[in-house]
Amino acid sequence: MTTIKKIQLGNNGPLVSKLGLGCMRMSSVWGGAQNDENESIATIQQALDNGINFLNTGDFYGSGHNEMLVGKAIKGRRDDVFISVKFGAIFYNGQWIGLDLRPVAIKNFINYSLTRLGIDTIDLYQPCRMDGSVPLEDIIGTIADLIKEGKVRHLGVSEITPEQLRQANSIHPVSALEIGYSLADRQIENDLLPTAKELGIGVVAFANTAEGLLTGNMKAPLAENDYQNHFSRFQGENLIKNLEKVEILKAIANEKGFTPTQLAIAWVNAQGDHIMPLVSMSKRSRLPENIKAMELTFTPEEMNALNTNFAVGSILGGTYLQR
DSSP states (O other), rough: OOOEEEOOOOOTTEEEEESSSEEEGSSOOSSSSOOHHHHHHHHHHHHHHHHHHHHEEEEETTTTTTHHHHHHTTTOGGGGOOOEEEEOEETTTTEEEOOOOHHHHHHHHHHHHHHHTTTTTTEEEEOOOOSSEEESHHHHHHHHHHHHSSSEEEEEEOOOOOHHHHHHHHSSSSEEEEEBBTTTTTTTGGTHHHHHHHHHOOEEEEEETTTTTTGGGOOOSSOTGGGHHHGGGGSSHHHHHHHHHHHHHHHHHHHHTTTTTHHHHHHTTTTTTTTTEEEEOOOGGHHHHHHHHTTTOOOHHHHHHHHHOOOOOSSSOOOGGGO
8 A cells, every 4th residue: 555645734834644534434423323433543553564654633533532533543653653633613412513713612622622632732733613703813712722722733724715715814924724525515616726726725525526516326215214314415306317427437536547536536636735625434345445535636638527517506505615
């Protein structure tokens, strides 16, 4: 298995792997079944062995379980890993009930995160999104204070507007923007991505397969217990028409000898040296396929076919990205 090259996360930022490991699905976030913890830990450690040093977690993933799991996996390997932590979401009984981005809450959250992770400093700390209930300058200012204290190294933001990104960066330099980005979700290309590039901010792109739509494995209708049923993208005629688009991706993948998932990751990877695909994995068996995707390149004709057939608006319905 090949190792992953490093990129700089933003202007004068840290060197991190071009492929990131999303750890969320290693824990029960939406009330689903828990994955095998030993396998999850082994997946993290094997990812590190192959040069994937960017680990993404959140203090609300599994009510702290995810941070404790990551802490176990990196014990004795702190120098090998770059840890990104999201905060601010409040869950109760497996249900999202809101955000708490008050300075006093942030200062409380980070101490719990540091303890669960078993570390002294978090590499990248970011509010999971903004809701307008707390002034942005108070949120960013609090993280800036944590950086001064040595509890945080770099500021990150997630799922915000271009205006908010500019404002946050004016208060304290932002190293990374975490945002959903895929062939099926390209609306950020109009304003948010250009703003991040202008400001020299790295992009950590999650949901590369659009909640499973681009894997090529989805069939209509979905099973009644599938969480995707909550989103209009996966309902009725929307899903049928969207899966017709996916057939184009499957055809190109088949011609190249790769999987649709690999093409979806590779497309995100190809959008710029400042963009990192963040891929969720909880099994070691997924690592070779996802790492191999980083070697995949497209001809101009293939890229044009993908960009044309998956132009903004071609995929019907939305996901939580538009919540």
